[in-house]
Amino acid sequence: MLLTLGKSQIDALFRRQSNSRTMLDDSEFVPLVETILGTFEDAGLDAAGVEQLWDHAYSAYDLACREADPTFSFEENKQLMQSYLVGPRRPALRKKKRRR
Numbered sequence: 001m002l003l004t005l006g007k008s009q010i011d012a013l014f015r016r017q018s019n020s021r022t023m024l025d026d027s028e029f030v031p032l033v034e035t036i037l038g039t040f041e042d043a044g045l046d047a048a049g050v051e052q053l054w055d056h057a058y059s060a061y062d063l064a065c066r067e068a069d070p071t072f073s074f075e076e077n078k079q080l081m082q083s084y085l086v087g088p089r090r091p092a093l094r095k096k097k098r099r100r
Helices: 002-017 026-042 047-068 074-083
Strands: none
Touching (some): 026 074
16 A cells, blocks of 8 residues: 555656646755655555665656656666765765766
């Protein structure tokens, strides 16, 4: 049940983000996604379920990025999303391909 609810929350956030009137900058939006996903960890969703939610979020972000610029791969879009994270999932800073 938590997994289904989590995926619904992610889908709702990305639907909201696709609306130019309610769109947030990624530096604000991605930490919001991170916070919401963290609540599912706090609510007791197991590690495998949490990873499924993150995979769902990365896929939704990739889809949104590809609509804007289809030249970037899933992995590049995932790394871009991770660069906006503020918590423990944020990777160490590394050189990344510049966006146009």
